[in-house]
Amino acid sequence: xxxxxxxxxxxxxxxxxxxxxxxxxxxxxxxxxxxxxxxxxxxxxxxxxxxxxxxxxxxxxxxxxxxxxxxxxxxxxxxxxxxxxxxxxxxxxxxxxxxxxxxxxxxxxxxxxxxxxxxxxxxxxxxxxxxxxxxxxxxxxxxxxxxxxxxxxxxxxxxxxxxxxxxxxxxxxxxxxxxxxxxxxxxxxxxxxxxxxxxxxxxxxxxxxxxxxxxxxxxxxxxxxxxxxxxxxxxxxxxxxxxxxxxxxxxxxxxxxxxxxxxxxxxxxxxxxxxxxxxxxxxxxxxxxxxxxxxxxxxxxxxxxxxxxxxxxxxxxxxxxxxxxxxxxxxxxxxx
Amino acid sequence: xxxxxxxxxxxxxxxxxxxxxxxxxxxxxxxxxxxxxxxxxxxxxxxxxxxxxxxxxxxxxxxxxxxxxxxxxxxxxxxxxxxxxxxxxxxxxxxxxxxxxxxxxxxxxxxxxxxxxxxxxxxxxxxxxxxxxxxxxxxxxxxxxxxxxxxxxxxxxxxxxxxxxxxxxxxxxxxxxxxxxxxxxxxxxxxxxxxxxxxxxxxxxxxxxxxxxxxxxxxxxxxxxxxxxxxxxxxxxxxxxxxxxxxxxxxxxxxxxxxxxxxxxxxxxxxxxxxxxxxxxxxxxxxxxxxxxxxxxxxxxxxxxxxxxxxxxxxxxxxxxxxxxxxxxxxxxxxx
DNA sequence: TTGTATGCGTTATCAG
DNA sequence: CTGATAACGCATACAA
Numbered sequence: 001x002x003x004x005x006x007x008x009x010x011x012x013x014x015x016x017x018x019x020x021x022x023x024x025x026x027x028x029x030x031x032x033x034x035x036x037x038x039x040x041x042x043x044x045x046x047x048x049x050x051x052x053x054x055x056x057x058x059x060x061x062x063x064x065x066x067x068x069x070x071x072x073x074x075x076x077x078x079x080x081x082x083x084x085x086x087x088x089x090x091x092x093x094x095x096x097x098x099x100x101x102x103x104x105x106x107x108x109x110x111x112x113x114x115x116x117x118x119x120x121x122x123x124x125x126x127x128x129x130x131x132x133x134x135x136x137x138x139x140x141x142x143x144x145x146x147x148x149x150x151x152x153x154x155x156x157x158x159x160x161x162x163x164x165x166x167x168x169x170x171x172x173x174x175x176x177x178x179x180x181x182x183x184x185x186x187x188x189x190x191x192x193x194x195x196x197x198x199x200x201x202x203x204x205x206x207x208x209x210x211x212x213x214x215x216x217x218x219x220x221x222x223x224x225x226x227x228x229x230x231x232x233x234x235x236x237x238x239x240x241x242x243x244x245x246x247x248x249x250x251x252x253x254x255x256x257x258x259x260x261x262x263x264x265x266x267x268x269x270x271x272x273x274x275x276x277x278x279x280x281x282x283x284x285x286x287x288x289x290x291x292x293x294x295x296x297x298x299x300x301x302x303x304x305x306x307x308x309x310x311x312x313x314x315x316x317x318x319x320x321x322x323x324x325x326x327x328x329x330x331x332x333x334x335x336x
Numbered sequence: 337x338x339x340x341x342x343x344x345x346x347x348x349x350x351x352x353x354x355x356x357x358x359x360x361x362x363x364x365x366x367x368x369x370x371x372x373x374x375x376x377x378x379x380x381x382x383x384x385x386x387x388x389x390x391x392x393x394x395x396x397x398x399x400x401x402x403x404x405x406x407x408x409x410x411x412x413x414x415x416x417x418x419x420x421x422x423x424x425x426x427x428x429x430x431x432x433x434x435x436x437x438x439x440x441x442x443x444x445x446x447x448x449x450x451x452x453x454x455x456x457x458x459x460x461x462x463x464x465x466x467x468x469x470x471x472x473x474x475x476x477x478x479x480x481x482x483x484x485x486x487x488x489x490x491x492x493x494x495x496x497x498x499x500x501x502x503x504x505x506x507x508x509x510x511x512x513x514x515x516x517x518x519x520x521x522x523x524x525x526x527x528x529x530x531x532x533x534x535x536x537x538x539x540x541x542x543x544x545x546x547x548x549x550x551x552x553x554x555x556x557x558x559x560x561x562x563x564x565x566x567x568x569x570x571x572x573x574x575x576x577x578x579x580x581x582x583x584x585x586x587x588x589x590x591x592x593x594x595x596x597x598x599x600x601x602x603x604x605x606x607x608x609x610x611x612x613x614x615x616x617x618x619x620x621x622x623x624x625x626x627x628x629x630x631x632x633x634x635x636x637x638x639x640x641x642x643x644x645x646x647x648x649x650x651x652x653x654x655x656x657x658x659x660x661x662x663x664x665x666x667x668x669x670x671x672x
Numbered sequence: 673t674t675g676t677a678t679g680c681g682t683t684a685t686c687a688g
Numbered sequence: 689c690t691g692a693t694a695a696c697g698c699a700t701a702c703a704a
Contacts, residue, residue: 002449002476004681015691020683030689047450051396052681055387055696062430070416080406083433092447094398095431097419111428113338113383115697140338252618279615282588340697351675356699366673388697391680451681 003044011040023048054115063305064117066096066108068124073248073277074292075123078146081298082121089306091118098124106131112141119305124148125192128155142308146301149191156308156316158300162192165290165323166199167206169244169272172288172325174207176333178242178270182215184229184254185246193218196246215240226253234261242270242331248277255283271330281328288331290323297321339380347376359384390451399641400453402432402444404460409584409613410628411459414482417634418457425642427454434460442467448477455641460484461528464491478644482637485527492644492652494636498528501626501659502535503542505580505608508624508661510543512669514578514606518551520565520590521582529554532582551576562589570597578606578667584613591619607666617664624667626659633657 005023009016014033021029022037023046029037040046054060065082067075079095086093094117098104109131111117119142122132128150135141136155145157166183173181183200186193197216204211214236217229226245230253233239245251251273258269265271265285273280276291300319307313341359345352350369357365358373359382365373376382390396401418403411415431422429430453434440445467447453455478458468464486471477472491481493502519509517519536522529533552540547550572553565562581566589569575581587587609594605601607601621609616612627636655643649 002451005683006681016681017683017685017692018690021690024683028689033689045449047446049391049681050447050450050452051387051391052696053683055385055391055698056681056683058696060387065431070412070419076406076412079431080433083406083431087433092430092432094428095401095415095419096428097416097423110383111386113381114386115338116386249614252614256618278585278588279618282592282615283618284620341699342697352698353676353700354674357674360699362699364673369673385697388680389699391682392697392699394680 002049003046004049008037008040008044008046011044012037058115060116060118061090062092062094062117063302064094064096064108064111064120066098066105066120066122066124068098068100068126070095070097074275074294077294078123078298078301081295082302085299085302089302098126100126102126102129102131105129109135109141112143118142118309119144121146121301121305122148123301125190127151127191142305144301144305144308146297147192149195153318154316156304156313156318158297158304158319158321160292160297161320161322162195163199163202165325166196166244166246167203168199168323168325169288169290170200170203171207172327173242173244173270173272173331174203174209176242176270176331178333179209180212180215180238180240181242181244182217182233182240183244183246184217184220184226184250186219186221186250188218193246200244212238214238220250221247223249223253223256226250226255227257228253230254230257230261240269242266242272244272246274248273248275248279251287252279252283255287265330266332267334270333272325273330276326285330286328288328289326291326292323293321338385339382340385344373344376344380344382347380348373394451396452396454397426398428398430398453399638400430400432400444400447400456402434402441402456402458402460404434404436404462406431406433410611410630413630414459414634414637417631418638421635421638425638434462436462438462438465438467441465445471445477448479454478454645455480457482457637457641458484459637461526463487463527478641480637480641480644482633483528485531490652492640492649492654494633494640494655494657496628496633497656497658498531499535499538501628501661502532502580502582503539504535504659504661505624505626505667506536506539507543508663509578509580509606509608509667510539510545512578512606512667514669515545516548516551516574516576517578517580518553518569518576519580519582520553520556520562520586522555522557522586524554529582536580548574550574556586557583559585559589559592562586562591563593564589566590566593566597576605578602578608580608582610584609584611584615587623588615588619591623601666602668603670606669608661609666612662621666622664624664625662627662628659629657 005016005019009019022034096108121144123146136143145155220229273287273289276289280287280289341352341355345355358370432444457480459482472479481491556565609623609625612625616623616625
């Protein structure tokens, strides 16, 4: 058993309350007794029991960070950023992984409801479910959403403007003179992917280009899917001159297929990928990509949550951040 | 305020203890009252306050996972694996990041000492410091180390046999007929890197090859360092025919330098890298690498910790796992 | 089967 | 400045 307040009180011949005051630097205790108490505490390596403390003052200094897939590089970076900010503010984070399972999400929600954490940040691509929605209705549940789209958004959230990101990428390709731009998007059920498609379509319309549905590939997620979609394309009549690929692994597969086919990037096919990881700079040629404002996503979300916890947020806030277009070789027209 | 046991007791006209028994599925409560209580609890969305519960039964179902750098891909994968195992056992994990700062490590240790967590897993490359050492002396502190070397190891730990890994890699290159094998290792202060060098030397000796200190590059960590070390090599008399590079980014830099110099892998220089990430399979040519047993590292460490928590471990246990050599094109001699 | 009383370790309120 | 004492929400030994 570790040492408690009571033990120290006995050793110092004072009341527990005095010890508590001394240890917490509160007024109302003479310098001499304070020193005596502090000395005893240090000598015995006293650590206040945080559970008891939390129970008494209703503060745990912990928040939950709930991701849907811990594999996701981007999400991990956001977690890291949140951890950094949280640490500054004296908060610990509990890491949760729902593995895309709504039941898990629901169970993690009880961390909030059981007062283990003071707030929760949900990161991810899933539609906001009923459990989360319901929980958010209570003003006691401090919840911030990151990159999580809801059909109607009552939540305080930090969002990436996927649509505008892809819009910028598409416009860039158009400006480079490419006319037939294909897009490889992920799961049709993903609101995020839907947003990306919107941006693509908007850019075409904005430039008076005709939308060709044959150039839109949905549900291509993963290296293999990226590879295969290129093969499919080759059998079609309309060959595109540029690609936008909305997911990293898909992009890799696509690049492999293009190279295997004996074609060159950007000479035969221009290409813009998604996510600015080391991969995109190493691949041959260096890839133009859309880069998410990861750091800001993390810092804003924690700042919001802290405000919620401290009741400094009168009503839900939404912060929208735009991805940055990083132009490297893969999207530059060689012979303009 | 959320609803408490007491509230439910009042609504049901029974004592708190009865409610507690009913909710915890304990014997000694009639079916009828139990149903009544359960119904009221559900209706009011009751969630037991875990702080109070933990305080009463001295169990938090939480463990701390302490990494030294959250950037580290390998470490994150281990965390993910631990999370998976922990979840099965009903444990939550608190994620901590010391940023290589011993002070931080010390402060996270207090999570243990203040009974917030039932145990802690330390992952990382740093030497075990005095604070950790001291904490480990108390049998109340359940501590497991992962890939963390100590000069004398009293800890229950799970270790990668770095030395043997590099030994295997070196032997493989020798068997392929390479005679002048250079090694690019990381920080001289890292015990892990020191282990790797040991394996290299041992393999040379084992094959009666002379150790050439000019072929040992220490403190080469990062892309730039990898690149530069190749440039340095080019100015030397003795040009190696093969490389072992012990860190991923360093390997990338090295590959870039080799290619920029107009040389080919493995024709001019064979190469074995470290860490089996997607990068190593994408790079041209696909890289032979040493792959760490990440999943096992995670599952063993949690299993150990659980045993410690349940007092099922009479004395410190050490599990040593060996990295796997994955042979791809980069280490195959073309003209044997 | 149920209720009462007490403890877990801390903070806070109120006297003294 | 200091000390009792209640409260936080739950679990449990003991009585009824």
